[in-house]
Amino acid sequence: MGLKKILTLVFVILLLLLSFFYLKGLYNISAIELSLNGKLTLDKFRDLNKELHLEKYSIKYIKKYNGGNLIMTTGNDRKMRDINISRGEFLYDCEKPITVIGEKVASTYFKNYNILGEDMFIDGKEYEIVGIEKNSNDIYIPFNEKKLNEYWDESLLTYIAPYEKTYELSIIRTKNILESQGIKVNNTIVYKEAIRGYINIIILILLYLIINVFKKIYGSLIDRIKTIIKGYKKKRRVMHLYSYVKKEKKNLLISLSEIVGALLLFYIIIKICSYLIVPDNMIPANLFSFTDYKDIIVLYYKDIILKLKNGFSDIVVDKFKIYGFIIITVAMWNRILTYIENRHFKTTNSEG
Numbered sequence: 001m002g003l004k005k006i007l008t009l010v011f012v013i014l015l016l017l018l019s020f021f022y023l024k025g026l027y028n029i030s031a032i033e034l035s036l037n038g039k040l041t042l043d044k045f046r047d048l049n050k051e052l053h054l055e056k057y058s059i060k061y062i063k064k065y066n067g068g069n070l071i072m073t074t075g076n077d078r079k080m081r082d083i084n085i086s087r088g089e090f091l092y093d094c095e096k097p098i099t100v101i102g103e104k105v106a107s108t109y110f111k112n113y114n115i116l117g118e119d120m121f122i123d124g125k126e127y128e129i130v131g132i133e134k135n136s137n138d139i140y141i142p143f144n145e146k147k148l149n150e151y152w153d154e155s156l157l158t159y160i161a162p163y164e165k166t167y168e169l170s171i172i173r174t175k176n177i178l179e180s181q182g183i184k185v186n187n188t189i190v191y192k193e194a195i196r197g198y199i200n201i202i203i204l205i206l207l208y209l210i211i212n213v214f215k216k217i218y219g220s221l222i223d224r225i226k227t228i229i230k231g232y233k234k235k236r237r238v239m240h241l242y243s244y245v246k247k248e249k250k251n252l253l254i255s256l257s258e259i260v261g262a263l264l265l266f267y268i269i270i271k272i273c274s275y276l277i278v279p280d281n282m283i284p285a286n287l288f289s290f291t292d293y294k295d296i297i298v299l300y301y302k303d304i305i306l307k308l309k310n311g312f313s314d315i316v317v318d319k320f321k322i323y324g325f326i327i328i329t330v331a332m333w334n335r336i337l338t339y340i341e342n343r344h345f346k347t348t349n350s351e352g
Contacts, residue, residue, distance in 0.1 A: 004337050009209060011333050012326070013202050019322045020198040027315055028160065031080045031191045032171060035313070036155045038183030039148045042074075045157075048177045052170060056080075057159035059143060061152040068105060068137030070123060072147060077140070080158045081314070088116045088131035094142040099127035102136030123147075167192075189313050196277045197319070203272055210272070214265045221258040224251060 040059055049057075056079050061072040075091050077083055083090060090100055099122060106115055106129075118129050122139060133140075157174075161167040167190065175185045228251055232244050245252065 004334075004341060006209070007337060008330065008334060009205050012330055013205055015326050015329060016198045016202050016205075019326065020195060020202075022322070023195045023198070023315070023318065025082065026318065027081045027191050027195065028079060029192050029195055030160045030167075031158055032161060032167060033080075033189040033191070033313060033315075034157045034171075034174065034178075034185050035187040035189075036157060036178070036183050037186050038155075038178075038181075040155060040157060040178070040181075040183055041145055041148065042143070044181050044183070047181070048174065051173060051177055052159075053162055054159045055162070057157065060154075060156045060158070061143075061148070062154040062156070063150075063152045065123065065139060066105075066108075068102060068139065071138055071140045072143055072152075073140055074143040077158075079160070084134040084136075085131050086134040088129070090131055091140055091142055092130070096142065097125065097127045098130045098142065100131035100133055100140040101129060102133045102138045104135070104137040105139055106132055123150075187313075189315060191315060193277060194315050194319065200276055200278075203276055206272060207269060210265055210269055214262060214269070217258050217262050217265065221255060221262060224255050224258070228252065228255070 042059075045057075045059060056076055057074075058076040058080055059074045060077070063070050071077075073091065074094060078090055085100070086103065088100070091098060099120060101120065109120065110118065112118075115129055116132070119126050120129055121127075122141060127141060157178075159174075161170040163170075171188060171190075175188075178185055228248055231248070232241070235244060239247075
């Protein structure tokens with residue numbers, strides 16, 4: 001493996017680490033987001049919550065509105081993701097007709113900078129502006145069941161499972177209860193799995209690097225042992241084993257260190273693999289069944305088609321943006337390394 005390839009992989013690891021910490025700071029890693037097909041009223045949610053005992057949750061209905069999004073929410077959105085309020089505060093009372101608007105919305109509708117406390121006519125009703133979201137084109141209004149009869153592009157239930165270790169069980173229970181209420185769950189996004197995806201890629205890159213080192217050490221060890229055995233076969237009639245071992249002491253010590261190194265790398269590989277997070281639906285019931293692997297591929301294909309049809313979640317959109325940034329940055333990094341490599345080659349040739 002060349003130096004250029006190693007430097008590129010190390011650079012990718014650094015970018016992935018930065019991406020992981022960026023998303024971890026932007027989203028609550030413990031949150032779970034369900035995309036719903038049906039009307040989740042507060043009464044239905046109370047029935048649901050009798051079973052789940054959720055303390056942190058948010059019910060949101062979203063639709064396109066004047067170039068941005070109109071978001072009707074029960075609140076708690078800032079506990080699920082970072083919403084940068086540049087002035088004022090976020091929605092604090094679902095009973096009052098208050099709103100939080102993005103800076104881009106404010107600059108479109110108002111000439112005055114200080115608009116907190118001003119009224120704004122939104123989707124057929126007047127609301128008092130209590131907060132401004134930085135660099136946003138969205139509008140937040142309190143949850144109002146009367147507006148559920150209107151058309152909404154998307155409805156979401158986002159919550160934090162009471163017990164993180166049993167979050168998968170909470171998802172199953174939530175889906176079952178919602179379906180009994182006539183509400184279908186279109187899509188499920190576990191923020192932890194989405195964000196930890198970067199760590200999975202880092203682990204795979206590290207495994208690739210370590211396995212390459214392991215192969216080199218193992219190959220060197222096998223060649224060295226073969227050379228020692230071959231040498232002994234030639235000299236065993238004229239030299240005792242003890243004398244030959246003493247003569248080959250350096251090679252034997254190197255072989256021993258390579259054995260220790262190979263065992264250590266093998267342990268590191270096993271340890272690193274234990275940090276991989278693989279969703280249950282990606283693990284085939286039978287590892288030797290082609291049908292199970294086919295079912296997983298079909299499941300993910302349907303999931304992608306559904307997301308293309310219904311739109312991507314904010315966290316998925318952010319991940320696509322980050323991957324795009326990483327690809328462009330790595331391409332530029334490769335060009336820089338190639339330029340340095342060519343300059344070095346020309347300098348070496350001219351000196352030669």
